[in-house]
Amino acid sequence: MRLPLLILGAIAVAALAMPLVALALHSDPSAVDLVNRFAGPSLAHPLGTDELGRDMLLRLLEGGRVSLTIGIAAAVAAAAIGTGIGLAAGYLGGWTDRILMRFADGVIALPLLPLLIVLAALDLGKLGIPGWFAQSPAISLVRIVVLAVLVGWTTAARLVRGATLVTRQRDFVRAARSLGARTFHILWRHILPNVTAPLVVATTLSVGDIILLESVLSFLGLGVQPPLASWGSMLSNAEELITSSPLLAIYPGAMIFLTVIACNLLGDALLTRFDPRDALTAGR
């Protein structure tokens, strides 16, 4: 558990400290220097420069900031929405439960990547989203977070629903109800604390999945748009130059790999810590 946490922490701190690194290197991630294109590692550019002479290290840190922000924001949002739906389904039961869970099954049973590509390629102007927002650089970030939440809420919803079904029959919940506690109070104080552990595990694992999804969409040109850059969009630019300067593609891919494997190992370690018995048989 210590190593993945350390790796994730180091990447996050470095990405946040990017402005300081830029200051130390007397450069910034978008500074173009066409004379020094494809430069090798040097004191001024520890990892060399890319096809426009931009500092590779700073670009990687900047890309990491974008990728991590999307991963964490979308994972937390998906967990929150999924928790709401799961609580509603599990506590209310009946038709609400049946409809919500059929819907979740339906989402799980779809070929997600092709459908996400359609959604990612939609013309937001035709959806009636105002032009100033549809054209702003932040829109590509919002779009990916929305897409990731759209497919990601089901995990949390099923987890929370299952736990709610079990917990609401327990004596302390019935006692609370007989004392006149409101539904919201029961859900918040009695049921939710019982699902926190699996929810944290699932959210940690989903950060990795979402970073992978973001990188695929950005790589296909449907994710993060310039001037913003993520690891996936950096790889997309580097693909054309793969023969002449393979390092431009190897660095961002290695960062994605490192981050995602750290998330997965951390999730696995958390699972073992929360429930040592469960970890032996868990599928992932």
Add this chain to the structure above:
Amino acid sequence: MIRFTAIRLVEIAAMLVLMSFVIYALIGLMPGDPIDLMMASDPHLTTADVARLKALYGVGQPLLTRYFAWAHAALAGDLGYSRLFAAPVVATLLPRLGNSLVLLGSSFVLAFLLALGLGIAAARHPRSRLDAAINLGAFAGVSVPTFWLALILILVFAQGLRWLPAGGITDAGDGNIADRLRHLVLPVATLTIASIGGYTRYVRAAMRDALGQDHIRTARAKGASEARVVWHHALRGALVPIATILALSFGTLVSGALVTEEMFAYPGMGKLIFDAVMGNDYNLALAALLLATAVTMAANLAADLAYAWLDPRVVLR
């Protein structure tokens, strides 16, 4: 079981109708207009032609009217004409579906057999060094971005060592079996590496579960050989969850290799869907997406049926 299957089939049909409408509506929201594209690419088109084309394609009609016109034709077996390939949609889809099945089928079999060996080896020695190494390798497999893996393989084996072609399905010319196989090696390797990690973790978990059961202890107490215990008694119990996962992942066979196919310029369904969506080829994108949806849902049903068939304790409702 028959009742369950019938209900699920009805559900799948309803879901497909719903999805066909959703996808139809979404595709109308994509940037660009196919007739504007035709006009841009053909200077001989006059304004009158454009007006005629727009009337023909129903541009300006309400969404529902257009959808019903499409659905009516589709139910009669006419899925329309692909704009990108200038051929009927069905004739474009089928060969690519075949290509995808070849690519995915071979990597599926390869990944599953390797995962079975690795997963059982890990489960037989829990918490050993071997177990830890296999587990770490499996995590690496699920964490590697497929497109990056493909790039690295191309870089090493196609650019560096020049052993294998970097893309396509055959060299220009005849394309005999040996040539086709050479073109399959790198995409199959990419997909296998990308999927083996997940399978290994499932096999490992299922086998660990199975090896902990009472009847295994009984078999050992009766003096059954370790090989018999593992391969006969434990694997049987482990096969139920494994079969479910296999049936589920079969659903991705149609569309799951989108990234790999795109990287290796392999003419399969995934690449077809991507190209059709990106190229405003509405008819083709719609049919391909629906086909992928139908296969994925059918695989889900197959997974449930396999589960009930293999484990008599499961009652389907």
